[in-house]
Amino acid sequence: xxxxxxxxxxxxxxxxxxxxxxxxxxxxxxxxxxxxxxxxxxxxxxxxxxxxxxxxxxxxxxxxxxxxxxxxxxxxxxxxxxxxxxxxxxxxxxxxxxxxxxxxxxxxxxxxxxxxxxxxxxxxxxxxxxxxxxxxxxxxxxxxxxxxxxxxxxxxxxxxxxxxxxxxxxxxxxxxxxxxxxxxxxxxxxxxxxxxxxxxxxxxxxxxxxxxxxxxxxxxxxxxxxxxxxxxxxxxxxxxxx
Amino acid sequence: xxxxxxxxxxxxxxxxxxxxxxxxxxxxxxxxxxxxxxxxxxxxxxxxxxxxxxxxxxxxxxxxxxxxxxxxxxxxxxxxxxxxxxxxxxxxxxxxxxxxxxxxxxxxxxxxxxxxxxxxxxxxxxxxxxxxxxxxxxxxxxxxxxxxxxxxxxxxxxxxxxxxxxxxxxxxxxxxxxxxxxxxxxxxxxxxxxxxxxxxxxxxxxxxxxxxxxxxxxxxxxxxxxx
Numbered sequence: 001x002x003x004x005x006x007x008x009x010x011x012x013x014x015x016x017x018x019x020x021x022x023x024x025x026x027x028x029x030x031x032x033x034x035x036x037x038x039x040x041x042x043x044x045x046x047x048x049x050x051x052x053x054x055x056x057x058x059x060x061x062x063x064x065x066x067x068x069x070x071x072x073x074x075x076x077x078x079x080x081x082x083x084x085x086x087x088x089x090x091x092x093x094x095x096x097x098x099x100x101x102x103x104x105x106x107x108x109x110x111x112x113x114x115x116x117x118x119x120x121x122x123x124x125x126x127x128x129x130x131x132x133x134x135x136x137x138x139x140x141x142x143x144x145x146x147x148x149x150x151x152x153x154x155x156x157x158x159x160x161x162x163x164x165x166x167x168x169x170x171x172x173x174x175x176x177x178x179x180x181x182x183x184x185x186x187x188x189x190x191x192x193x194x195x196x197x198x199x200x201x202x203x204x205x206x207x208x209x210x211x212x213x214x215x216x217x218x219x220x221x222x223x224x225x226x227x228x229x230x231x232x233x234x235x236x237x238x239x240x241x242x
Numbered sequence: 243x244x245x246x247x248x249x250x251x252x253x254x255x256x257x258x259x260x261x262x263x264x265x266x267x268x269x270x271x272x273x274x275x276x277x278x279x280x281x282x283x284x285x286x287x288x289x290x291x292x293x294x295x296x297x298x299x300x301x302x303x304x305x306x307x308x309x310x311x312x313x314x315x316x317x318x319x320x321x322x323x324x325x326x327x328x329x330x331x332x333x334x335x336x337x338x339x340x341x342x343x344x345x346x347x348x349x350x351x352x353x354x355x356x357x358x359x360x361x362x363x364x365x366x367x368x369x370x371x372x373x374x375x376x377x378x379x380x381x382x383x384x385x386x387x388x389x390x391x392x393x394x395x396x397x398x399x400x401x402x403x404x405x406x407x408x409x410x411x412x413x414x415x416x417x418x419x420x421x422x423x424x425x426x427x428x429x430x431x432x433x434x435x436x437x438x439x440x441x442x443x444x445x446x447x448x449x450x451x452x453x454x455x456x457x458x459x460x461x462x463x464x465x466x467x468x469x
Binding site (some may be wrong): 010051053075076079080082083084086087090091092093094096103104107108136138139152153156 | 361362364365366367368369370371372375379380383384387459461464465
């Protein structure tokens with residue numbers, strides 16, 4: 001089976017700062033890839049390039065058959081296949097939880113209101129928030145808001161989910177409830193790339209861990225790699241994390 | 243000093259006063275609706291339009307905000323006439339008020355648009371919404387909700403300022419009052435009544451905006467946030 005995501009020698013600079021310096025990796029169907037690394041190592045930028053939120057300077061990115069590096073890329077078609085969840089949730093504050101979820105299916109897929117509402121209820125059940133459908137985001141805890149954001153992405157039935165430090169703004173207890181939802185998704189066979197600082201989670205759930213350092217893929221391996229780092233940089237990174 | 247108040251002379255004129263109140267309401271309502279549309283479109287153009295359009299809107303807004311309303315009214319009124327267009331004083335009055343309040347609305351709505359965080363746009367973009375859909379659902383609606391109190395004040399001011407259109411003899415409350423005082427010679431009393439009517443009008447307009455806000459902003463209604 002062909003890869004869901006493949007990056008090949010991707011370069012990206014912001015002004016004079018080279019953020020990605022030849023990044024290559026692949027994500028197979030149903031694979032869960034955890035990208036770890038220090039701040040500024042380029043991991044979030046790599047994730048944003050995959051979703052065309054940033055354009056690459058050189059190199060190739062293919063996502064679910066879309067050539068993301070191609071200037072003629074159909075971004076809306078790409079986004080129909082890729083869901084992304086952000087660190088700051090980015091829910092729409094003036095809409096209820098259900099309306100947040102229904103917006104894209106009704107706008108993008110021309111789904112009827114009633115059908116969209118049913119869909120919203122089913123994805124909310126998956127993240128354990130059925131009873132919050134008619135609440136507004138500000139009435140929810142951070143963990144609940146993040147689960148709604150995940151549900152909102154799931155409603156578009158993406159083939160790939162991207163998670164950009166989704167638990168970084170949460171305390172340990174709320175982090176746990178969000179990670180459980182992500183673990184369920186992984187078990188359900190969703191292809192996922194997560195940029196994370198949760199090493200225990202990466203070790204347990206990821207089928208592949210990618211350690212980024214200075215804009216490059218420094219070390220790759222299964223979750224167990226974190227117990228037996230091969231490079232000095234990963235050893236230091238893991239050590240400082242403790 | 244012994245001024246003898248005599249409001250009884252005004253009694254026969256109460257239907258005329260009411261007529262004036264109605265005309266002022268009509269004039270302000272028209273100017274509010276069209277001014278809101280003009281102002282919102284200008285705000286979108288100024289925030290996200292092509293450079294030439296941004297410049298045009300900026301010139302319009304700054305011109306209006308730096309000239310007196312009365313001069314603007316004369317310009318529109320005599321401008322129409324010079325162009326050979328026959329318009330009534332009332333039409334000219336509405337047009338002038340729209341031009342005026344459109345500029346102020348533009349600045350208020352622009353502040354609202356700019357208060358929407360970039361991450362909201364990214365979220366909408368990543369969900370596959372088109373630019374237009376994003377604009378309507380994620381930017382304009384919450385932006386208007388945020389600046390609604392400022393808009394309300396602006397439109398109450400507009401209603402009060404519409405009294406100046408009496409200068410081109412548009413039909414509204416102040417023009418009506420001018421006629422009544424010249425008929426009755428009870429100028430002081432006439433304008434006391436007129437002032438009181440404007441106070442009532444202000445309350446009515448404010449209440450109408452509050453009720454309208456509760457209808458169009460369900461979040462405020464549900465969470466009990468003040469409008």
